């Protein structure tokens with residue numbers, strides 16, 4: 001029996017999600033991976049998750065479940081906004097890897113999550129690195145799972161900072177703000193790592209990429225491949241000098257909370273109706289709304305400790 005903590009990952013697997021999955025596979029006992037609609041075309045995301053597990057040498061050991069392909073409030077086949085411009089057509093830096101050997105499971109992600117939580121009450125932590133559609137739907141289908149989930153780590157939103165998909169909103173909350181609202185008010189203890197933590201602490205610049213390349217492992221090669229497009233995108237659109245790793249940062253915080261050097265409990269909610277601000281996360285730092293403090297918000301990271309963790313993961317995959 002592994003003494004590692006158990007986690008389930010909910011992901012819209014593209015680029016940084018893959019490195020977050022590798023990070024979780026390294027530090028946790030991953031019970032399963034759930035796919036939710038987000039970054040790129042849904043079946044491509046499923047394939048990306050399966051391929052990532054293969055890169056880690058764990059094909060057949062970690063089940064991958066398909067979840068909801070579209071946000072809660074979408075109508076019919078209405079598509080949400082995908083971001084092939086950020087991560088490449090395949091979401092993997094235009095690497096177009098071979099098809100993975102593992103196939104996805106037959107059951108629905110939401111049923112897998114509900115069943116896993118009931119079979120392991122108080123034991124399964126959740127790592128949410130995608131729009132929160134699957135987790136919201138699981139909570140709707142069976143609200144009794146909430147008190148059995150010890151902690152939910154969310155990459156999403158911003159803490160009074162610039163968004164990435166619109167000026168006001170971070171992508172995961174923007175795609176499905178209703179789902180985010182349901183999850184934030186679920187009563188599950190939550191840690192949120194927002195986009196501004198990513199831009200302040202997770203960027204890997206050209207020099208970092210040279211160090212990573214010098215590791216010379218299968219993991220470091222994979223990292224270079226999947227980040228090829230986002231490097232160009234960040235430089236031209238976000239004026240950020242390097243690749244961004246929000247999902248990996250979140251997975252690292254979940255694995256070792258000590259790298260989070262500052263955090264506070266705040267009331268956090270999500271705008272669902274704003275004309276210009278749909279998906280904006282309200283973080284009530286001064287408690288002006290006088291509502292319950294439902295989310296621990298990450299406010300600073302030990303950047304070099306995070307980088308060490310990332311390097312440890314990439315070195316171990318050979």
Ligand code: CA
Nearest residue numbers: 012017129130
């Ligand atoms: Ca993601």
